[in-house]
Amino acid sequence: MKKFFISFVLAFSFSFAAEAQIPSVTLKDINGKTVRTDTLSNNGKPFIIDFFATWCKPCNRELTAISEVYEDWQAETGVKVIAVSIDQAQNVNKVKPLVDSHGWTYDVLLxxxxxxxxxxxxxxxxxxxxxxxxxxxxxxxxxxxxxxxEELIEKVRELQAK
Structure with missing residues (x-):
């Protein structure tokens, strides 16, 4: 019974996640331009939103790993990555230097x-x-x-196959 309940919750969670829209929140990009999150798009193609912080080592490893294959991903699928920094206001001035030092070409929101x-x-x-x-x-x-x-790009490929 316990396994059934866990399976049901996971299936319900996934179906809910698959139906959810991006909520509307007003943010700024690293250049100070205002962006409404409900207008984020990739011309009808899938896109990835990756939440990170300058102080988060696993976050930086993930974004660096994606950066190494990003050009290939874009050529194959047209996918776009949008990195969202959750650094607090006193630390947002560290985001652009971090992005620049890693050579990340993602859209970056704060x-x-x-x-x-x-x-x-x-x-x-x-x-x-x-x-x-x-x-x-x-x-x-x-x-x-x-x-x-690799799991991310596989999920993008699956979406494109639908």
Missing amino acids: DPNGDFKRSLGVQTIPYTIIVDGNGKIAYRHNGYVEGAE
């Missing part, structure tokens, strides 16, 4: 008050979401271990 993070139920980072071409959340993943980026 969520210093954690509004976007909270609206999506993100508890810990790194936290990654894949949004399908219709703006619906199709996949969520928490944490990072080496090689986990």
Whole structure:
């Protein structure tokens, strides 16, 4: 019975995640431009939202690992990565230097008050979401271990095959 309940909860959670839309929160990018999160898109193709912080070593490893294959991913699938920093206001000035020093070519948004993070139920980072071409959340993943980026691109490929 316990296994059935756990399976049911997991299945319900996944179906809920697959139907959820991106909530509307107003953020700024690292250049100071205002961005509404409900307008994030990738011209009908899937995109990845990756929550990180400058002080989070697993987050930085994940974004660096993705960066190493990002050009290939874009050529194959057209996927776009949007990195969202949850650094607090006093530390947002560290985000752009970190991004520049790693050579990350992602769109980078700042969520210093954690509004976007909270609206999506993100508890810990790194936290990654894949949004399908219709703006619906199709996949969520928490944490990072080496090689986990391969799971991300596989999920993107699955979305494109549908």
